[in-house]
Amino acid sequence: VYQEQVMQIAQKLAGFSLGEADILRKAMGKKVFMLVQKEKHKFIEGCIKNGNSKPVAEKVFSFIEPFAGYGFNRSHAACYALIGYQTAYLKAYFPAEFMAALLTSDQDNLDRVAIEITECREMGIEVMSPDINESFEKFTVITDKVNGKSKERIRFGLNAIKNVGHTVARAIVEEREKNGKYKSLTDFIERVRHKDLNKKSIEALAKVGALEKFGERNALVNSIETILAYSKNYNKLASTNQNSLFEASEIKLPEITLAKVPPASKKDRLSWEKELLGLYISDHPVKEYADYFQKVALPIKHINSEHINQNVTIGGIVSKVKKIYLKNQKTMLFATIEDLDASLEAIVFPKVLEVTESVWVEEKIISVSGKISNKDGELKILVDSAKLVTLEDLDHFKRILTTQKKNGNYESKKNISPTKLIITLPPNFNQDILKQLSAYLDKCESGKIKVYLIIENSKLETPYNIKLTDKTISNLKAISPTAQISVS
Incomplete structure (x- = not known):
């Protein structure tokens, strides 16, 4: 019934x-x-x-x-089961089209878009920057021939670019569909004569790489006034000639010449993408730190309810900072830490903020240690400590890696190796895990790495000093897949 x-x-x-x-x-x-x-x-x-x-x-x-x-439950379960089957079918057999539709439906929710782009990468689907000759208003599947085989990729939609209005995006696409691809920057400016194609929209298109086929990003950005002057002169002449013997097509002005400036730095390009697309698309500032964070931090995407009340270390870029002024005239802070695949909100209370305030700057690369909380029903990290991760730290780490390759382990004759192995066990862990860990550590070769256990927020020193190798880490993770294993 x-x-x-x-x-x-x-x-x-x-x-x-x-x-x-x-x-x-x-x-x-x-x-x-x-x-x-x-x-x-x-x-x-x-x-x-x-x-x-x-x-x-x-x-x-x-x-x-x-x-x-x-x-009520049964009738709704039947509907949801059907929808679930349909979406699973589409994702399995039309993965690029499915993900493009999903990205379009969530284009106003940047957190969702970031998650979905990460999923695209894991599925082997490349999501490309906007392009004036390939992008449509929405996220679109582009099919290319690679080594004789069809390869599907997703092109970013013009509607998703901040400062490029929907009417401008529509005008760009309609003109291209009607009269073919844009051949040059001059051709683009002459053909798209929309009132909202102004300084903000042209600059946004240039900064995110949508005009990159016509010039390097920084050169385009530094030529905005030249581009606007050309557009104004062309429109004026076109308007004048409509009442004369000449057609608009007969108007000839010198081609737009771009400023001769150094190319945009990687930092600038990524900063522009974050500002105007809401996320990094061509690269990621944390990418060069990936190996470092893999060794010293827990990937944010792996943090789940099992980590509640556990101490963890995460690393990434500070993407948002919000200060709160309390009644007692003290300050606390909320920040978003973003790594390659996910993000997590960090809560910094006054005492910790007093000693870490210089760390909390947007676009800084940092590592954060603290306890995972499910405050307000969402996972967050309550910060105990935080520090900047500098290029010097990265160089230091690379020296460690070089030494590892030479010695086949984590220890270094130059005294730059880690000294601690910390195993953080999840809440309600099986007591047999302790027996298995003890039995394995008994067999490990003696060395200079001291082993510590963290159980229910208590740090316990064990009697083990071992020689640490990649195989050691793998074996420990096999014994307790949900444990967090870090070295310092």
Whole structure:
């Protein structure tokens, strides 16, 4: 029995109006016992008035009453199961098209877009920067031939670029569809004569790489005034010549010449992408630190409910900072830390902020240690300590890696190796794990790396000093996949 059938039974047997039948449906669906009993009395009376016996009315009601316990869930489960099957089918057989549609539907939610682009990468689908000759208004699948085989990629939509309005995006696409691809910057400016193609929109297109086929990003940005002057002169001449013997197509102005300036730095390019697309698309500032964070930090995407109340270390770029001024005239801070695949909100209380304030600057690369909390139903890290990760740290780490390759382990004759191995066990861990860890560490070769355990926020020093290798780390992770293993 489903909702609509309950309403039909009430209408035909008890003479309920559509509105009255809906009240009965809601009472059952929301399991309001008192209201169900009231409606039951009304239902039986209605059935008797319509010539049905009381026993029949009671039997019918007893048949539909259990609906309150399963009907709503079952009918919705069937719908969701069908939708789930359809989406799974589309994602399996049309992965690029499915992800492009998903990105378009979420283009106003940058957190979702970032997650979905990461998923695209894991699926082997490249998401490319906007391009004036390939992008449409929405995220679009582009098919190219690579070594004789078709390769599908997703091109960023023009609507998703900040400062490029929907009307401008539509004008760019419609003109291209009508008269072909844009051959040059001059050709683009002459053909797209939309009132909203102004300084902000042209600059945004240049900064995100949409005009990169016509010139390097920094050269375009430094030529905005030249481009605007050309557009103004061309439109003026076109307007004048509409009333003359000449056609607009006969207007000839010198080609736009771009400024001769150094190319945009990687930092500038990524900063522009973050500002105007809401995320990094051509590269990621954390990428060159990936090996470093792989050794000393837990990837944010791996943090889950098992880590609640555990101490962890994460690393990434500071993407948002918000200071809060408290009544006691002290300051606390909320920040978003973003690594290659995910982001996490960090909460910095006044005492910690006093000693780490210089760290909390947007676009700085940092490492953060603290306890995972599910405050407000969302996972966050309550910061105990934080530090900048500098290029010097990266160089130091690379020297360690070089030494590892030479020695085949983590220890260095030059005294630049880590000295601690820290194993953080999850809450409610199986006691057998401790026995397995102890048995394995007993077999490890003696060395200079001291082993520590963190159990329920307590740091315990073990009697083990071992020689650490990549195989050691792998074996420890195999014993306890949910444990966090770090070296310092």
